[in-house]
Amino acid sequence: MTTSSPIRVLLAGEGAIAATHMQALQGLDDVEVVCLAGGLPDDTARFAAEWGIPNYSLDYELCLLRENLDAVILATPSPLHAQQATQALSAGKPVLVEIPMSLSLSEAEALAKQTCASGQICMIAHTRRFNPSHREIRRRIQAGEFHLQHLVAETYFFRRDNRNMHGQPRTWTDHLLWHHACHTVDLFAWLLEDSEIQVWGIQGPRHPTLGIAMDMTIGMRSVSGVMATLSLSFNNRGPFGSFYRYIGEEDTLHVFRDELKNHEGHIIPLSGNGFALQDREFFAAIREGRQPESSVESCLPAMRLLDQLDRQMNPLL
Structure with missing residues (x-):
């Protein structure tokens, strides 16, 4: 991936928070969602059609094997976050994980260790x-x-x-x-x-x-x-x-x-949308080769x- 080419994304999840991510990504010209990994057949097909996602599947692991894939956003049920984030890192993909990163401290600490060992970016959506x-x-x-x-x-x-x-x-x-x-x-x-x-x-x-x-x-x-x-x-x-x-x-x-x-x-005048700024930070960290705000390590104290x-x-x- 060159600095000028779009970041090609696998979005996992077809629910309410996945739609919120898609709304945020509409303002990013250098990001393209190329595949959707869903859980329910009808909902997945409907979501892909609504947002113009060209490919979709119910097999998350198979989606991770795609060649035209640069990053992963996890908007799946909370119990799946830690395991699916680990799978993304093992596939060599930076991953943005919806909050919570896990439902236990032990899983969170294991994910932090896996992130460090992989050398990849793992950002948690602490919006x-x-x-x-x-x-x-x-x-x-x-x-x-x-x-x-x-x-x-x-x-x-x-x-x-x-x-x-x-x-x-x-x-x-x-x-x-x-x-x-x-x-x-x-x-x-x-x-x-x-x-x-x-x-x-x-x-x-x-x-x-x-x-x-x-x-x-x-x-x-x-x-x-x-x-x-x-x-x-x-x-x-x-x-x-x-x-x-x-x-x-x-x-x-x-x-x-x-x-x-x-x-x-x-009202105190401010500008910006928290969700959009969050997702923008994830892709900026990928392009700049740095750790993002709300990295998995920085979120461990809360866990x-x-x-x-x-x-x-x-x-x-």
Whole structure:
């Protein structure tokens, strides 16, 4: 691949988050999705037709053997991420892995070792690091313009009947801790550049069919004493997503996705789309031969904190 030729991509997954990646890739002229590896036959064919992907298959391993392939994006069910990322690295392909990289610390650490041994790029889609809203707050913290005292985050999804963000039925079960809490646990550590964070948490009853906790409360505290409180639920009715309140000495700031508001509700002008900036970073790292922001290694501290929380909340497992 020359610097002028397009990066040819295998996209794995045909669900809601795969469509979000395709939307982000539309703005990149030097990237071409040449193949789709799906899980459900009808959905895979429909997705390929909708997005104009010329080739598709239900065999991920076979897709990795294609000659005209430069990179992989994994937008598959969470339980498959670690194994499929390892397969991509073994095939000599840089890979962007949807959050979470795995559902256990041991798998995350094994993936980091495999990445190092392969010499390839493995980037994790920790999208909060790329939202212009959160990046502006991090800039202010680093510049001494904003002194954070307490981050309060609310994360709500309606999962009683196990549907994705578009309301479509899922064939796999999402995870409140390893997926949704991972976003904010990593964000807090990244904002403060602090991996020595204290964590504690409690969870509600497990769903009788899905087998997962549907509600969770997590507390965090940095070495310097900055607090974070996370409220997460799969039972909530109403708008879904993650809503952030940054309580600081100078102001209280509110974030929802790429939007930043002050305490009076006035929008603070910013530019950029977090998801697009994230995917752009992956391909820039490939072309420039460097490690990307949210590399697998840089995301391990968050996985270690999630492991601590998992052990606290599930002591008998």
